[in-house]
Amino acid sequence: MDIDTDIDTTAGPHLSWRQVWTRRMARHGLTGASPATAEPSRVADIVAAMCGAHAQVMSAAELSIGARSGGGTRADVRAALRGPDGLVKTFGPRGTVHLLPARDLPMWTGALSALPSGPGAMPKGSRLTDEQAEQVVEAIAVALEDAADDGLTVEELGDAVVGATGPWAGDLVIPAFQGMWPRWRQALVPAARRGALCFGPDRGRKATYVSPRRRLPGFRPAPADEALGALVERYLYAYGPATPRQFAQWLGAPAPWAATLFDKLTADGSLRQIDVEGSTGWLGASDDGEADQGPQRAAPATALRLLPYFDAYVVGCHPRDRLFPGPAAARALSRTGQAGNYPVLLIDGTVAGVWHLRRSGRKADLTVEPLAPLSAARRRALDKEAARIGTFLDVTDLRLTIGTVTAGQHA
Template sequence: MTDLSWAQVSARRLARHGLSARTSPESPPGAEGVADVVSAMCGAHAQVASAAELSIGLRVPGATRALVRQALWTDRTLVKTRGPRGTVHLLAAADLPMWIGALTAIPPPSWEQSRHLLTPEQTGQVLAAMGDALAEAELTTAELTEEIVARTGPWAGERVMEAFQDLWPRWMAAMATASRAGVICFGPTRGRAITYTSPTRWLPGFAPMAGHAALTDLARRYLFAYGPATPAQFAKWLAAPVRWATSLFDSIDLAEVTVEGAQAWVAANDTDFPTDPPSGLRLLPYFDAYAVGCHPRERLYPGVAAERALARGQAGNFPVLLVDGVVSGVWHQRRSGRAIHVTVEPLQALDPGRRRELEDEVDRVGQILEGRAALTIGTVSVGPHA
């Protein structure tokens, strides 16, 4: 059995996430290149839109937030929907059949409000009404509520769903189910209002993959980006039962390895690892896929990094300074017009070479976000993102 060092694992993950040594593009990046990167990282968390744009831009040499927006809203090579863990993600549109096939095959979480607020028959009615209303439209929540109520009945509009110290219409309890089923995705914002539309506008003729085939494909992609990994780590990434994930791993052709003695798995045809150590410095934004998806946490967030950069053990709530593949600090940005004030709190002293790398990275953050970034090294006083 192959025994790997953490350095080998870290170096491979950095390379596959596009976070290794940066190179200048030979030609301007395009929307297809953006989609390829998002596909390779198994989606970009997009609850914070600017964080998703930065997360992707850091992995595409020469990219800016404008290119990410072009891929999403103009070229439609990205789609904004709910992905792993039911959280808002940007996914490669070409991968949507796999994602929907896989997400509908995962055991649904017991805490979903649709189980308590809607009967199975009502859920089916809401999904059908959504699909009809959104086929050729981009609707706000209020507009979609009106359309669903008109197609189902007043019960769908009853404000009974508790959310953020407010009450939402009953039909919204089916939102997670609708997203998993590929009935609904996000449209472009209208002013400050969120809109929803149909994924078929991104992929005409869209049809989900069969469940087990989709899950097999997704597991292999996950292991490509985040492996070696265990079924428990895959289950955590998806918010799925560990026993279910173990059964899925048992059904796939995988190779067992150890990482400094700890058991893990990779795809059977993907057992090559680099010999060069991980290197480079990166500023990863909120909920960056690398910071959230890589395990074990004690390796990625060693020592004091776990205390400073995790929120009750949860990753992603702080933007992190990544040095040679491990979390080595936190950071925060504050924007005023085109000026972007970046404060970085390293957890150890930076020598002159690292300081230059950090200054270059801050410049890159400014370029991606289409502003002028300035660096301050000091304490980050902002708490974790919810």
């Protein structure tokens, strides 16, 4: 847990951890009844509240959004990937694939393109130089702006990049799953961060890339300072109170850079510090209503939810020792302490078990492993949650079992 011992926690606003989990659950749309998802703009609202849905595996992203919708379906999520009012699939926090609201793409690209760049993981002789990276990003932008509406596959985009820059861009230097990738692909994430590309519609089993300007006429990244301030505010609204280090971990940025950013935003009155049972975190300056209520007025957090792996709530919430209390850390965190590797049972805002779904056609077996016995009320809530997942996935026969989950990570 990050604790700032220089802060006087005897004065100023206070929250209890119970209040923290209550507000986080509510702001993620994980408590109470949500309006049914149908219109792309409603799906975008859900994803905006999450600060993006991790979409390396689309089925998990769909379940994340479904957990926050009232009676929505996978078809609603997929429909939102078309048009200016829905979602864009692109590289987001930590350089991983995310679904983001199309309307927020100027903010995201303005903020992500302002992140400091490090040396990268590639050996010096294999990585792109700064000059080469600029050439590749420019070539990507030109190729996609000139492409048809269905975009270019990675192979087609590679041909265009090599033709515009030179053979060096096509050198096979990046270790991949079943071979080597060309040098230019190191610039895919930077190109997305600068607004030069996003994912287009799949072409069979192949992904495509398109120019965001084809989806959003007039699109351009927002100014860096404006975008970074807005992103910090949204992150803290969804995951606060939080520290600069926690923000840096979520975003995939250097911790000293994040500390400087928080200092600047605190100094100009955009952020405020708050005590949570002896530890200090930050909230947006205007986000003080719930913080000032006091622990005695906290609403109980009673929601029980089943969240897929890499759900935004699990990845973004800190501190880990409170999100994964007691045996939950050993059962649901990776060996390195990474969150999100397992689908989790969430009770009262914290991890209370794991689960696994095995599907065959329109039938499915759902196994839930609670880490403590469930009360009758919570068992009824679990039955309701299982039924919700079945409806979302259009499963006609879902069998729920309380027992040990034997599947490993990402299964």
